[in-house]
Amino acid sequence: MSLIQIHDLTRRYVMGTETVHALRGVSLSIERGEYIAIMGPSGSGKSTLMNLLGCLDSPSSGYYELNGVNVAHMDDNELAEIRNREIGFVFQSFNLLPRSDSLHNVELPLIYAGMPSEERREKAIQTLTHVGLAERMHHKPNELSGGQRQRVAVARALVNNPSIVLADEPTGNLDSRTGEEILGLFETLSRKGNTIIVVTHEEDVAQHARRIIRIRDGLIAADEVNPHPRAAMKFAQEQSALTLNG
Amino acid sequence: MTLLSEFKESVIIAWAALRANKLRAGLTTLGIVIGIVSVTLMGTAITGLNAAFKKSLAGISADTLFIQRFSWMTGETEWRLSRNRREITLQNARDVERLATLAAAVAVESQGNGTVSVGRKQARGVWVEGNDENSLLVRGLSLSSGRWLTESDVQSGRPVCVLGSYLAERFFPYGGAVGSKVKLNDMNLEVIGVMEKQGSFFTGFNLDNQIVLPITRFTRDFSRWPDFTIQVKVRDLSQMEDAKEELRGIMRKLRRVPPDKADDFAINQQDALINFFNAVGGSIAAVGLFISGLSLFVGGIGIMNIMFVSVAERTKEIGIRKAIGAKRRTILVQFLVEAATITLGAGILGLLIAWPLTLVVDKFLAASMPWWLVGVALVVSVLTGVVSGFLPAWRAARMNPVDALRAD
Known part of the structure; x- marks a missing residue:
C-alpha cells in the first residue's frame, strides 16, 4: 500500500470577490522510501500542494490518504496530531525558535508528543549527534551558521521518526556548498529508508531526487523517474555519511 | 501531550x-x-x-438590653417623631429593677463631657459617666486597683469617682491614684478605683479617657436634666426576646402609654448595632x-x-x-x-x-x-x-x- 495516496485534490482560495484555483485536481501516489522533488515556478501551486501534503491545510475537495488514514476532512487538532506523528518539516528559513537552544528546538516535537522528559532528552541528543551537532547542543540559533541551523531543523524533523520528511526550499537560504551538505544529508537519509519530499524551484536541487513531479497552473505537468539522480558533491557526501555513522 | x-x-x-x-x-x-x-x-x-x-463592642455584653429614649438606628423621620419623647427617669430605672423578672442585673447610667484636673494638670473633653453599683457587672468592666461604687456611695451621692486607665496614667504616672483627689469641672472627687485598659473604639474614641461617679452625684452636681439609660443584663441569652417583651410591658405601664399609642421609648441591643x-x-x-x-x-x-x-x-x-x-x-x-x-x-x-x-x-x-x-x-x-x-x-x-x- 502506498504511503501517500491523493485523488483529484483541489484547493480554492477566495480573495475578495475572486476565487483562485491554486490546485485544480491533482492525483498521485508516493511509496515509502521514495526521494521526490516537487518542482514548479512560483504561483504554480507547488506550495499549496506542499501545505496539503504536510497537513498544514485542508483541501477544498478530493481524497488524501496518509499512511492508511484519510486526512482530508480532519479538523485542526487532529491534523496537529498527524503532523506531529507523521511529518517532519524542513523550511527554507529554518524556522527554529530563536530563544531556545538546539536541544530544546529538537525536543519540541517530542514534548508535543507527550514523551517523558528523560527519554526525549536522550532521543534529541542522539538525533543532534547524528546530524553532526553534538558540540552545538546548547547554542541558540543566532550562534549557529546557516548550515548548522538547517541541520538542527533536519534533526527536529527526524526526531519523531516521521513517515515523511517534507522540505520546502531547504537550500534556498544557504550558499551552494552548505546547500550541497544538506542535500548530501538527505541522500544519506533516503538511503536509510526515509521518505523525502523536497519542494523547490531549482533544477539543480531537484536533480538529486529519484523522481521529479512538475506542477504548472495547479496541475501535474509531468511526473517522471529521474534516471540519473545527481549525487551530492563528494566531500559533502563523505561528511554527512561520516556524521550519520558517527 | x-x-x-x-x-x-x-x-x-x-x-x-x-x-x-x-x-x-x-x-x-x-x-x-x-x-x-x-x-x-x-x-x-x-x-x-x-x-x-x-x-x-466586646466590652458591651451581648446579653444586655438598653432602655433609652431613642433607638440607635433611627431614620430622619423617626427622629422627628421621637424628638419630643419624655425622658427616662431615675424612678423608671428603680421600678424596672423591682419589676423585671428575667433580669440578672439592672443598672442606670447617664453620660456627659467634662474637664478633669489635678493641680495644674488638666484633661478636657473627658467622658463622664454617672453609674450605680451594678454598672461594673452590667457594663462588663474590671478594675486594676481600688473598688467600684457601692450601694451606699450611690444612695448618698458621695463625692467619689473611678478613673479610666488613661486618666489615671496621665495624672498619676507613678501610681497612687486611689485615695487622691481630682476635680471634675468644679467638683472635688476622691478616687476610689482605677479601671483596666480597654483600648480605643473603632472611631478612635478613647474608652480609657473616662471618669465614673455615682449617678446621684452626677445628677446633682454635673448634669441637672440628664438622659438616662437603663441597662438590663438578661439572665440567659436565649431569653433576650422574652426579656425585651417583658421590659416593654413594664415601661409602657410605668409611663402610662395608652394601648393605641406607640412606645415612647426604645429598647436597644448590641445585635441591632452589629446588624x-x-x-x-x-x-x-x-x-x-x-x-x-x-x-x-x-x-x-x-x-x-x-x-x-x-x-x-x-x-x-x-x-x-x-x-x-x-x-x-x-x-x-x-x-x-x-x-x-x-x-x-x-x-x-x-x-x-x-x-x-x-x-x-x-x-x-x-x-x-x-x-x-x-x-x-x-x-x-x-x-x-x-x-x-x-x-x-x-x-x-x-x-x-x-x-x-x-x-x-
Whole structure:
C-alpha cells in the first residue's frame, strides 16, 4: 500500500470577490522510501500542494490518504496530531525558535508528543549527534551558521521518526556548498529508508531526487523517474555519511 | 501531550518571553501592581475596621438590653417623631429593677463631657459617666486597683469617682491614684478605683479617657436634666426576646402609654448595632472594593493589550509550534500561562508593597493583613491574567498554521 495516496485534490482560495484555483485536481501516489522533488515556478501551486501534503491545510475537495488514514476532512487538532506523528518539516528559513537552544528546538516535537522528559532528552541528543551537532547542543540559533541551523531543523524533523520528511526550499537560504551538505544529508537519509519530499524551484536541487513531479497552473505537468539522480558533491557526501555513522 | 508537561513547558516559554521583554512586561505589570495594592489595602482596611469594631463592642455584653429614649438606628423621620419623647427617669430605672423578672442585673447610667484636673494638670473633653453599683457587672468592666461604687456611695451621692486607665496614667504616672483627689469641672472627687485598659473604639474614641461617679452625684452636681439609660443584663441569652417583651410591658405601664399609642421609648441591643454596622460596613466594603477593583480592571486591560501585541509579534513562533504538532489547547495554555505569570508576579509585588503600607495605615486605624487576604489577592491576580489573556490566547490558538508560518 502506498504511503501517500491523493485523488483529484483541489484547493480554492477566495480573495475578495475572486476565487483562485491554486490546485485544480491533482492525483498521485508516493511509496515509502521514495526521494521526490516537487518542482514548479512560483504561483504554480507547488506550495499549496506542499501545505496539503504536510497537513498544514485542508483541501477544498478530493481524497488524501496518509499512511492508511484519510486526512482530508480532519479538523485542526487532529491534523496537529498527524503532523506531529507523521511529518517532519524542513523550511527554507529554518524556522527554529530563536530563544531556545538546539536541544530544546529538537525536543519540541517530542514534548508535543507527550514523551517523558528523560527519554526525549536522550532521543534529541542522539538525533543532534547524528546530524553532526553534538558540540552545538546548547547554542541558540543566532550562534549557529546557516548550515548548522538547517541541520538542527533536519534533526527536529527526524526526531519523531516521521513517515515523511517534507522540505520546502531547504537550500534556498544557504550558499551552494552548505546547500550541497544538506542535500548530501538527505541522500544519506533516503538511503536509510526515509521518505523525502523536497519542494523547490531549482533544477539543480531537484536533480538529486529519484523522481521529479512538475506542477504548472495547479496541475501535474509531468511526473517522471529521474534516471540519473545527481549525487551530492563528494566531500559533502563523505561528511554527512561520516556524521550519520558517527 | 499531558496537561502537566504542557503546563511546565508553558511556564518555561512564559519566562523566556518575559525576560526577552523586561521593560514591557514591567510596565504592564505596574497596572496590576497598583490594582492589587489598592484592592489589598482596601481589604485590609475593611477587615481592620471590622476587627476594631467587634473588639470595641466586646466590652458591651451581648446579653444586655438598653432602655433609652431613642433607638440607635433611627431614620430622619423617626427622629422627628421621637424628638419630643419624655425622658427616662431615675424612678423608671428603680421600678424596672423591682419589676423585671428575667433580669440578672439592672443598672442606670447617664453620660456627659467634662474637664478633669489635678493641680495644674488638666484633661478636657473627658467622658463622664454617672453609674450605680451594678454598672461594673452590667457594663462588663474590671478594675486594676481600688473598688467600684457601692450601694451606699450611690444612695448618698458621695463625692467619689473611678478613673479610666488613661486618666489615671496621665495624672498619676507613678501610681497612687486611689485615695487622691481630682476635680471634675468644679467638683472635688476622691478616687476610689482605677479601671483596666480597654483600648480605643473603632472611631478612635478613647474608652480609657473616662471618669465614673455615682449617678446621684452626677445628677446633682454635673448634669441637672440628664438622659438616662437603663441597662438590663438578661439572665440567659436565649431569653433576650422574652426579656425585651417583658421590659416593654413594664415601661409602657410605668409611663402610662395608652394601648393605641406607640412606645415612647426604645429598647436597644448590641445585635441591632452589629446588624446596622454590618449593613453600613458591607456597603462601604462593596463601594471600596468596586472602586479599587476598577484599577485592577484597568490593569487587566493593559495585560490584554500587551498579550495581543505578544501574540501578533510571535505569529511565526505560533506557526512553527503548530507545524510541529502543537494543538489549539497547547497554544491557548501557553499564552494563558504567560498572562497569568505576569499578573501573578504583579500580585506578589503588589503584596510586598501593600504590606508595609498596611503597617503605616495601622498607625491611624487598626489594620491587619490576614493570610486569607494574601491568598485572595494571589488568586485574583492569576484570575485577572487568565481572564484578560483569554481573548489574545484564543486568537493565537485559532491561527491557521500556513498563514502564521508566512508571517515575518
